[in-house]
């Protein structure tokens with residue numbers, strides 16, 4: 001089929017700071033891309049980095065109206081690029097995980113009777129939602145609710161065993177529990193609760209979409225082994241309004257990540273010229289969607305360098321633990337997604353970058369940061385007798401370890417001994433390398449159970465490491481990832497750069513609409529994917545000496561986190 005007349009597929013990524021869209025052919029060729037950057041394009045909503053913050057209550061939330069406006073805007077931008085909407089046969093996509101949207105009693109009716117002559121925001125923002133905001137994954141207001149969740153099943157270990165994760169501030173169950181307590185009247189005026197992924201799918205479907213089998217695992221409410229809601233946890237979140245009422249608000253969970261939930265809403269047919277039989281496939285979380293951007297093999301890992309940093313692997317083994325997350329795989333029953341997630345990713349690195357002199361001879365705002373990071377020796381040691389530098393840089397309270405906001409600088413000897421808090425600290429120059437090292441050391445520390453030796457001559461580590469998200473454009477970060485985490489086959493980035501998650505959505509749409517009976521995502525996409533057109537090697541990865549050098553301080557890094565955690569308990 002030529003690129004001029006075949007069917008096209010559209011993928012979305014509604015993440016923290018942007019809405020991205022990508023259009024591809026059946027043969028996975030990228031034809032059109034567009035994005036809306038919330039701060040740059042929709043600053044009238046008063047957001048910063050896509051969100052509002054109420055520091056007093058540690059709340060972080062985003063305006064639902066802004067997302068509605070972004071949908072029309074990104075489609076207009078695709079239209080300006082002459083995207084032939086009439087050829088789009090399927091749509092899927094992703095939403096930032098855990099966020100919840102509260103529909104009003106007549107929300108679904110308004111959604112199903114949109115007038116194509118007016119915008120989504122004009123028609124839905126004021127009346128279709130019981131609450132104008134969606135709690136964001138960076139929210140940290142739910143410590144009490146998390147304690148109740150962990151206690152309900154007996155322990156964090158048990159909660160992780162059942163739901164794939166211990167209780168986390170951002171997970172939707174604890175968020176709903178707090179929402180119910182804080183806004184009981186609004187809770188009662190809510191007809192349905194969507195996740196960000198199912199909210200976006202609902203907009204295109206013209207009715208409220210069910211949850212997706214993978215994204216539902218980000219709620220602390222879904223029993224992964226049983227494939228059903230965990231009723232004691234639902235009852236806990238629902239309080240006096242009761243389990244049955246919350247079940248109705250949540251609606252169904254669709255087990256099949258493919259197929260079509262229905263055809264596109266007539267709003268998009270009339271307003272943009274989509275064909276009326278364009279299918280809407282289930283949308284998933286942004287991390288599950290990211291693992292669909294390439295055929296990921298068992299020992300391969302993805303490091304997503306977006307607003308959050310996440311480390312993702314696809315695995316047939318369900319090995320839950322309170323220090324990380326397991327989700328159902330978004331397309332393939334019997335597979336799981338392993339994830340580590342950090343709040344202090346891109347924005348923490350930006351803060352260090354902004355302390356360095358502004359680049360003079362380059363339009364790349366990262367050039368000083370990169371030169372500084374690359375000219376600094378590993379662990380800031382010019383010689384083995386220099387103290388090694390280990391830091392923690394958390395402008396926001398972190399997830400792993402669960403500590404308050406703060407910056408900590410420590411030193412130790414080359415063999416990892418003699419850990420002590422650095423008396424004098426060090427310059428911002430040294431921070432540039434130290435922040436990236438510390439973020440990647442944490443990934444290495446926490447992923448070691450999931451990796452094994454690729455062959456006799458190598459210690460346990462990933463095979464390939466794929467970098468995605470905004471930070472994947474950065475060569476200095478790629479180099480440090482290779483230094484610290486290894487990767488015997490090297491470090492790669494995707495040609496679509498920061499658009500991997502939206503690309504995963506588009507691939508999912510292709511599979512959802514074109515699969516033959518029983519054909520898996522891996523079979524269909526694996527058969528059409530052309531490595532040379534999709535990825536680029538950006539670092540050799542494993543270097544024995546450097547990798548061992550970081551290995552010597554890995555336990556010390558863990559000890560440093562422990563010291564900071566002890567201080568946390570003292571301060572409580």
Ligand SMILES: Nc1ncnc2c1ncn2[C@@H]1O[C@H](COP(=O)(O)OP(=O)(O)O)[C@@H](O)[C@H]1O
Pocket residue numbers: 015016017018305306307308346347350366468469470471472473474498
């Ligand atoms: N060249 C670069 N080097 C390092 N970080 C970058 C670069 N370009 C963009 N970023 C970072 O990428 C982040 C946005 O990534 P993105 O994946 O688009 O985020 P999200 O999906 O969370 O909205 C920004 O916070 C920015 O710091």
Ligand SMILES: O=C(CO)[C@@H](O)[C@H](O)COP(=O)(O)O
Pocket residue numbers: 015016017095096097098137170218285286287306307308309310341
């Ligand atoms: O909370 C998590 C995952 O558990 C985050 O990864 C969010 O899903 C937001 O992702 P980005 O906006 O950084 O892509």
